[in-house]
Amino acid sequence: MEQNQIWDQLSLDEEEFTPKQKKIIAAAVEIFAEKGYAATSTSEIAKKAGVAEGTIFRHYKTKKELLLSIVAPMMAKMIAPFVIKDISRVLDKDYDTLEDFLRAMIKNREAFMEKNMLLFRILVQELPFQKELQEQFKEHIAAKIYTRMEKAVMHYQEKGEIMVMPSKTVIRLFLSTIFGHLMARFFILSSEEWEDEKEMERTIQFLMKGLSPDE
Amino acid sequence: MEQNQIWDQLSLDEEEFTPKQKKIIAAAVEIFAEKGYAATSTSEIAKKAGVAEGTIFRHYKTKKELLLSIVAPMMAKMIAPFVIKDISRVLDKDYDTLEDFLRAMIKNREAFMEKNMLLFRILVQELPFQKELQEQFKEHIAAKIYTRMEKAVMHYQEKGEIMVMPSKTVIRLFLSTIFGHLMARFFILSSEEWEDEKEMERTIQFLMKGLSPDE
Amino acid sequence: MEQNQIWDQLSLDEEEFTPKQKKIIAAAVEIFAEKGYAATSTSEIAKKAGVAEGTIFRHYKTKKELLLSIVAPMMAKMIAPFVIKDISRVLDKDYDTLEDFLRAMIKNREAFMEKNMLLFRILVQELPFQKELQEQFKEHIAAKIYTRMEKAVMHYQEKGEIMVMPSKTVIRLFLSTIFGHLMARFFILSSEEWEDEKEMERTIQFLMKGLSPDE
Amino acid sequence: MEQNQIWDQLSLDEEEFTPKQKKIIAAAVEIFAEKGYAATSTSEIAKKAGVAEGTIFRHYKTKKELLLSIVAPMMAKMIAPFVIKDISRVLDKDYDTLEDFLRAMIKNREAFMEKNMLLFRILVQELPFQKELQEQFKEHIAAKIYTRMEKAVMHYQEKGEIMVMPSKTVIRLFLSTIFGHLMARFFILSSEEWEDEKEMERTIQFLMKGLSPDE
DNA sequence: GATGAATGAGAATTCATTCAT
DNA sequence: TATGAATGAATTCTCATTCAT
Numbered sequence: 001m002e003q004n005q006i007w008d009q010l011s012l013d014e015e016e017f018t019p020k021q022k023k024i025i026a027a028a029v030e031i032f033a034e035k036g037y038a039a040t041s042t043s044e045i046a047k048k049a050g051v052a053e054g055t056i057f058r059h060y061k062t063k064k065e066l067l068l069s070i071v072a073p074m075m076a077k078m079i080a081p082f083v084i085k086d087i088s089r090v091l092d093k094d095y096d097t098l099e100d101f102l103r104a105m106i107k108n109r110e111a112f113m114e115k116n117m118l119l120f121r122i123l124v125q126e127l128p129f130q131k132e133l134q135e136q137f138k139e140h141i142a143a144k145i146y147t148r149m150e151k152a153v154m155h156y157q158e159k160g161e162i163m164v165m166p167s168k169t170v171i172r173l174f175l176s177t178i179f180g181h182l183m184a185r186f187f188i189l190s191s192e193e194w195e196d197e198k199e200m201e202r203t204i205q206f207l208m209k210g211l212s213p214d215e
Numbered sequence: 216m217e218q219n220q221i222w223d224q225l226s227l228d229e230e231e232f233t234p235k236q237k238k239i240i241a242a243a244v245e246i247f248a249e250k251g252y253a254a255t256s257t258s259e260i261a262k263k264a265g266v267a268e269g270t271i272f273r274h275y276k277t278k279k280e281l282l283l284s285i286v287a288p289m290m291a292k293m294i295a296p297f298v299i300k301d302i303s304r305v306l307d308k309d310y311d312t313l314e315d316f317l318r319a320m321i322k323n324r325e326a327f328m329e330k331n332m333l334l335f336r337i338l339v340q341e342l343p344f345q346k347e348l349q350e351q352f353k354e355h356i357a358a359k360i361y362t363r364m365e366k367a368v369m370h371y372q373e374k375g376e377i378m379v380m381p382s383k384t385v386i387r388l389f390l391s392t393i394f395g396h397l398m399a400r401f402f403i404l405s406s407e408e409w410e411d412e413k414e415m416e417r418t419i420q421f422l423m424k425g426l427s428p429d430e
Numbered sequence: 431m432e433q434n435q436i437w438d439q440l441s442l443d444e445e446e447f448t449p450k451q452k453k454i455i456a457a458a459v460e461i462f463a464e465k466g467y468a469a470t471s472t473s474e475i476a477k478k479a480g481v482a483e484g485t486i487f488r489h490y491k492t493k494k495e496l497l498l499s500i501v502a503p504m505m506a507k508m509i510a511p512f513v514i515k516d517i518s519r520v521l522d523k524d525y526d527t528l529e530d531f532l533r534a535m536i537k538n539r540e541a542f543m544e545k546n547m548l549l550f551r552i553l554v555q556e557l558p559f560q561k562e563l564q565e566q567f568k569e570h571i572a573a574k575i576y577t578r579m580e581k582a583v584m585h586y587q588e589k590g591e592i593m594v595m596p597s598k599t600v601i602r603l604f605l606s607t608i609f610g611h612l613m614a615r616f617f618i619l620s621s622e623e624w625e626d627e628k629e630m631e632r633t634i635q636f637l638m639k640g641l642s643p644d645e
Numbered sequence: 646m647e648q649n650q651i652w653d654q655l656s657l658d659e660e661e662f663t664p665k666q667k668k669i670i671a672a673a674v675e676i677f678a679e680k681g682y683a684a685t686s687t688s689e690i691a692k693k694a695g696v697a698e699g700t701i702f703r704h705y706k707t708k709k710e711l712l713l714s715i716v717a718p719m720m721a722k723m724i725a726p727f728v729i730k731d732i733s734r735v736l737d738k739d740y741d742t743l744e745d746f747l748r749a750m751i752k753n754r755e756a757f758m759e760k761n762m763l764l765f766r767i768l769v770q771e772l773p774f775q776k777e778l779q780e781q782f783k784e785h786i787a788a789k790i791y792t793r794m795e796k797a798v799m800h801y802q803e804k805g806e807i808m809v810m811p812s813k814t815v816i817r818l819f820l821s822t823i824f825g826h827l828m829a830r831f832f833i834l835s836s837e838e839w840e841d842e843k844e845m846e847r848t849i850q851f852l853m854k855g856l857s858p859d860e
Numbered sequence: 861g862a863t864g865a866a867t868g869a870g871a872a873t874t875c876a877t878t879c880a881t
Numbered sequence: 882t883a884t885g886a887a888t889g890a891a892t893t894c895t896c897a898t899t900c901a902t
Contacts, residue, residue, distance in 0.1 A: 037346045038253035052884040125343050129251045173421050176395020184387050206388050210425025354869045466774045468683035482888045559681045602829050603851050610821020636818050640855025697863040
């Protein structure tokens with residue numbers, strides 16, 4: 001993966017980053033994703049970034065700070081569609097039918113993954129180990145997403161498109177399916193094995209039917 | 216988690232293991248599960264096991280060999296229900312209806328998780344990093360499970376209980392849902408938040424409806 | 431032996447070596463010479479050099495690399511008199527008589543040993559164990575020295591000062607005598623037991639007569 | 646090299662050695678000769694000998710004791726020709742001429758090397774490192790050999806076959822030549838490169854002429 | 861006598877971090 | 882800001898040796 005792309009993922013161009021710092025982040029993202037945080041040495045990052053070992057610690061007090069500085073902003077981006085104007089579009093008005101909503105949701109998440117694959121990988125891989133990430137994730141991500149999702153679920157339940165069931169359960173089933181869809185597409189299956197449009201429709205139909213009220 | 220339980224997980228009592236060796240494995244399982252393989256030091260394992268550090272290396276040439284010696288047999292156990300007599304029970308004869316099949320499957324996997332939580336955690340956590348595990352997993356686990364599942368899917372498709380759809384997709388949707396179910400129950404939600412019977416029924420209903428043929 | 435002298439042996443002053451690195455080399459030379467490579471620990475070297483153990487590995491990836499970095503350049507120096515201008519002086523023109531040649535040779539080797547005793551000791555001691563050294567020695571040292579010596583032998587054979595005999599044998603006899611001379615002087619006998627000038631003349635006479643043509 | 650031969654070298658069959666002990670010695674000799682004492686681990690010896698690690702220490706309190714138990718008796722054998730009846734044959738009566746004496750000496754040493762190559766190698770390789778060996782060597786070997794040699798030198802000087810020169814020097818020149826001869830034959834040159842009979846004659850001639858009195 | 865599990869001291873090497881330049 | 886030499890604690894692993902069986 002080229003630097004540009006990683007950089008795009010963090011969308012940090014505008015902020016004041018020295019060129020060296022950018023290289024450090026790019027290198028760290030790649031190696032963290034491949035070998036995991038704990039198995040990555042700062043010297044390896046420095047070498048790949050083409051900077052001196054000390055330079056990393058000029059910008060980040062510790063190795064862990066480097067990790068967090070990488071993952072934290074991507075967590076923020078993860079919830080973007082749930083909190084900003086997008087939300088009005090995705091969750092409130094535009095999507096009259098559940099089907100439209102689901103399709104928009106999946107497409108949105110696919111687009112996100114396309115841009116953030118490595119970062120997402122790091123997040124998923126390190127979440128079990130890094131207490132700090134877990135807390136950030138619970139407080140800022142899970143909670144917010146859950147709140148918004150709950151609204152949407154209740155909305156479509158009122159409209160009679162989702163069966164009556166605790167929203168917690170609906171969200172669990174929904175997220176399992178989406179997560180499985182994304183994993184299959186981005187991490188497990190090769191592109192030849194995956195017919196994008198068709199699989200998306202199948203996932204949508206599965207969710208629609210699975211969540212539909214009993215007649 | 217007590218040693219006995221871990222031991223039970225590996226079901227290795229019968230083989231010739233030194234008492235010290237058993238302690239080493241028990242300690243390693245716990246710490247690997249909690250902090251991850253890379254972040255676990257052999258000295259930590261030794262201390263927890265109440266053993267000299269050298270003793271670990273008398274039994275396992277390297278730290279990685281210790282990891283593999285722990286995870287490999289549990290992978291074998293993972294597919295047991297898919298390959299032995301159970302399979303006849305689960306996949307072939309007894310379960311006339313899809314619902315029975317799903318219920319049996321979920322219960323079976325829940326029982327498995329109950330006994331193998333830590334080991335399963337290690338497997339899931341290390342799979343992204345350990346090439347050896349990935350290969351073992353692909354060759355011995357994924358392939359076998361997939362083959363058996365495919366049979367079952369086609370069986371219920373013929374019976375008209377599952378819609379016509381590539382079995383690969385059915386399996387993906389099915390496994391996503393099961394995996395999500397197990398993660399929620401064992402790793403995410405506390406026991407108070409989880410009504411076992413009800414959630415199981417909801418998962419089953421979701422799968423049944425989601426996979427049912429369009430009338 | 432003082433550092434300066436060792437340093438002089440390697441004649442590496444000019445190259446960019448950290449002061450610490452120089453200390454490491456000096457310490458390593460002394461201990462390797464005394465106890466042998468295998469019996470020398472890096473911690474011992476570090477202590478003697480007044481350096482942290484990690485510092486050694488900043489400059490040399492492995493302990494063996496340290497050994498080679500010490501012995502390799504001295505092997506180069508060993509053949510200097512056989513390949514550079516000295517050769518013209520020693521082997522080609524100036525030394526009309528065999529006696530002059532032998533005397534120059536022995537004096538030259540004695541001077542070399544005076545400066546490189548420790549390094550020479552390491553070379554001789556480790557040669558039986560280190561495959562890398564053996565190869566370097568065969569390819570770069572033995573081959574070159576042999577080639578030049580062969581020329582000189584044939585030269586003096588043509589002049590009738592050395593008997594007709596395979597040059598390989600002459601060289602063997604010659605080197606045995608020189609080596610024995612140097613060992614006696616530098617490693618076996620104390621200075622009181624050794625009358626420098628006289629022993630040199632005796633060695634020369636022994637060689638002259640031993641190699642002289644039958645009348 | 647086969648065990649029998651090594652065993653023959655030590656000529657220890659008669660003494661009470663358990664079969665395991667014999668295997669240990671045989672294995673140790675081979676590995677010590679190849680990798681050196683310091684670089685050889687007792688576990689390696691045990692494995693090669695096909696015994697348990699502990700067994701070695703049942704017979705030898707320490708690893709060093711094992712080394713000494715191997716080298717010491719071979720040192721004794723080294724001087725055999727100088728101390729027992731052989732001596733009368735070699736040094737006193739039979740050999741009227743220097744030439745006969747030299748030829749007998751070289752042949753004897755060649756025969757010795759043929760039987761004791763590995764042990765000799767160990768001795769030479771470890772002598773620089775093992776103080777105990779050095780002392781044993783100086784006291785028991787060097788001293789005795791020197792004494793006997795001195796007698797012989799004086800004998801042939803009186804007969805006018807060796808020039809007048811300190812016997813110490815004669816011995817040095819003589820041993821250098823013999824040692825070089827043996828090294829070339831046994832350790833440096835391959836058998837195709839070495840014409841046994843001829844090289845022996847050349848060595849003898851070289852010594853004879855080199856040591857002969859000036860007319 | 862023989863075993864081999866166990867030990868703990870120490871080996872080589874790694875690594876995050878510091879600091880003078 | 883950037884460097885990279887230096888550090889020392891920690892890490893993986895080795896090894897001679899012990900000891901209960």
